[in-house]
Amino acid sequence: MIRLPIRSLGINGEGVGYYQKQVVFVDEAIPGEYVAVRITEVKKKFARGNIQRILKRSSSRVTAPCPVYQECGGCQLQHIAYPMQLRLKRELVEEAFSRYTGKEGLPIHETLGMEEPWSYRNKAQLPVQKQQGKVVMGMYSPSSHRLIDMKGCLVQHPVTDRILDIARRTLADLSIPIYDERKHLGSIRHLVVRYGFETKEAQLVLISKENPLPKEKVLQQELIRRIPELVSLVVNHNPQRTSLVFGEKSRVLWGQSTMAEQLGDRVFHLSAPAFFQLNPSQTVRLYNEVMNAAGLTGHETVVDAYCGTGTIGIWLAQKAAKVIGMDTIAEAVVDARENAIANGIDHAEYHVGAAEELLPRWADEGFRPDVVVADPPRTGLGNAFIQALIRTQVARFVYVSCNPSTLAKDCATLVQGGYQIRTIQPVDMFPQTAQVECCVLLERVTE
Numbered sequence: 001m002i003r004l005p006i007r008s009l010g011i012n013g014e015g016v017g018y019y020q021k022q023v024v025f026v027d028e029a030i031p032g033e034y035v036a037v038r039i040t041e042v043k044k045k046f047a048r049g050n051i052q053r054i055l056k057r058s059s060s061r062v063t064a065p066c067p068v069y070q071e072c073g074g075c076q077l078q079h080i081a082y083p084m085q086l087r088l089k090r091e092l093v094e095e096a097f098s099r100y101t102g103k104e105g106l107p108i109h110e111t112l113g114m115e116e117p118w119s120y121r122n123k124a125q126l127p128v129q130k131q132q133g134k135v136v137m138g139m140y141s142p143s144s145h146r147l148i149d150m151k152g153c154l155v156q157h158p159v160t161d162r163i164l165d166i167a168r169r170t171l172a173d174l175s176i177p178i179y180d181e182r183k184h185l186g187s188i189r190h191l192v193v194r195y196g197f198e199t200k201e202a203q204l205v206l207i208s209k210e211n212p213l214p215k216e217k218v219l220q221q222e223l224i225r226r227i228p229e230l231v232s233l234v235v236n237h238n239p240q241r242t243s244l245v246f247g248e249k250s251r252v253l254w255g256q257s258t259m260a261e262q263l264g265d266r267v268f269h270l271s272a273p274a275f276f277q278l279n280p281s282q283t284v285r286l287y288n289e290v291m292n293a294a295g296l297t298g299h300e301t302v303v304d305a306y307c308g309t310g311t312i313g314i315w316l317a318q319k320a321a322k323v324i325g326m327d328t329i330a331e332a333v334v335d336a337r338e339n340a341i342a343n344g345i346d347h348a349e350y351h352v353g354a355a356e357e358l359l360p361r362w363a364d365e366g367f368r369p370d371v372v373v374a375d376p377p378r379t380g381l382g383n384a385f386i387q388a389l390i391r392t393q394v395a396r397f398v399y400v401s402c403n404p405s406t407l408a409k410d411c412a413t414l415v416q417g418g419y420q421i422r423t424i425q426p427v428d429m430f431p432q433t434a435q436v437e438c439c440v441l442l443e444r445v446t447e
């Protein structure tokens with residue numbers, strides 16, 4: 001057993017301490033605490049351990065309210081009071097920027113948090129298994145494929161929880177074959193529910209190895225009868241041995257292909273495979289940050305790269321001369337076009353394709369946008385995209401990211417390419433977890 005002070009938060013929510021200059025990740029330890037630790041794993045560059053005793057306790061330590069907090073792994077910070085979570089998230093961002101840019105004292109604002117940091121998620125995507133004759137649905141326990149049977153989740157909206165539970169019981173009542181990962185047999189693999197907080201509309205996606213589903217008609221009728229909020233019932237066919245949730249093809253079983261959600265006074269129609277932010281009230285705050293950072297006057301051409309269903313571009317469109325979006329998911333691009341029309345916007349266009357291919361190609365053809373906004377997946381921007389920004393000398397670049405490490409790394413490349421980081425605004429889209437979203441404004445330095 002060793003004793004050590006906890007200096008900071010790790011990217012997975014663990015406490016980080018040092019023992020004889022070696023990094024030690026300690027589960028559920030809080031920065032500022034002094035702990036006795038049992039080492040469970042030693043690697044070349046780091047070690048892991050569990051708290052045996054807390055020798056100096058953080059005043060921000062609280063009892064995690066979720067009964068499966070330790071087993072589930074979905075949340076990592078429920079044992080830390082919310083104001084401290086927000087401070088630690090800002091520190092995570094600061095740490096990433098100082099590591100990659102070598103700069104201290106960057107303009108990183110306080111994390112924008114929620115007043116009520118629970119029940120905020122509008123989408124649940126849960127694997128289903130059969131365990132001892134029971135249909136079980138939940139999260140995988142950390143680093144395993146064992147499901148923790150969940151009866152509800154404190155960060156999910158209660159309607160989402162209820163719909164999932166009804167769907168699970170319906171599968172059990174009708175003895176629909178559940179997918180067995182080891183044997184690659186059975187049908188239903190995942191249940192995905194998305195719920196509109198404002199519209200009260202729900203979409204249920206049954207991810208299935210088999211297509212059509214066993215007892216498809218009766219299953220459809222029962223789900224419609226039991227779930228009043230349902231407007232869209234979709235089957236996604238995923239016949240592969242894969243850890244990817246969605247397969248390539250979706251089919252509407254009943255109702256519409258999309259469900260709607262409203263953010264502020266804009267309405268968005270969402271197809272099953274399309275990305276949409278998980279926390280609607282914080283999304284409005286994030287998009288308002290993007291609007292401020294973009295600094296539009298009504299005359300600019302704006303690129304909304306990695307546009308999903310077109311949300312950010314549509315948010316900005318009222319102050320832009322033109323919006324051009326792109327995304328790799330064809331269904332999302334169709335949604336984006338329809339969403340622009342539904343919101344009375346006729347100066348937006350959307351393209352299917354990879355941002356790191358389209359922007360460089362357009363740049364070579366002479367395209368010069370005034371403002372580029374990018375909201376890529378966790379992996380960050382492709383190098384070709386960054387080089388196209390630098391080459392075209394885009395005056396303002398607004399970078400939205402849910403991964404401080406790739407964000408800071410990409411920003412460091414942009415700084416070397418002639419950009420200056422003006423503001424970094426962390427936004428808490430995922431309370432109780434170690435994730436943090438940021439909106440960063442970079443401006444081209446002109447001599």
Ligand SMILES: C[S@@+](CC[C@H](N)C(=O)[O-])C[C@H]1O[C@@H](n2cnc3c(N)ncnc32)[C@H](O)[C@@H]1O
Pocket residue numbers: 274275276277305306307308309310311312326327328329332353354355356375376377
């Ligand atoms: C974090 S989401 C952001 C979506 C949207 N901006 C929003 O706020 O809802 C990232 C999006 O990037 C898309 N995507 C992934 N790789 C891409 C690529 N190489 N080029 C363009 N879009 C991509 C995904 O389909 C997804 O819609």
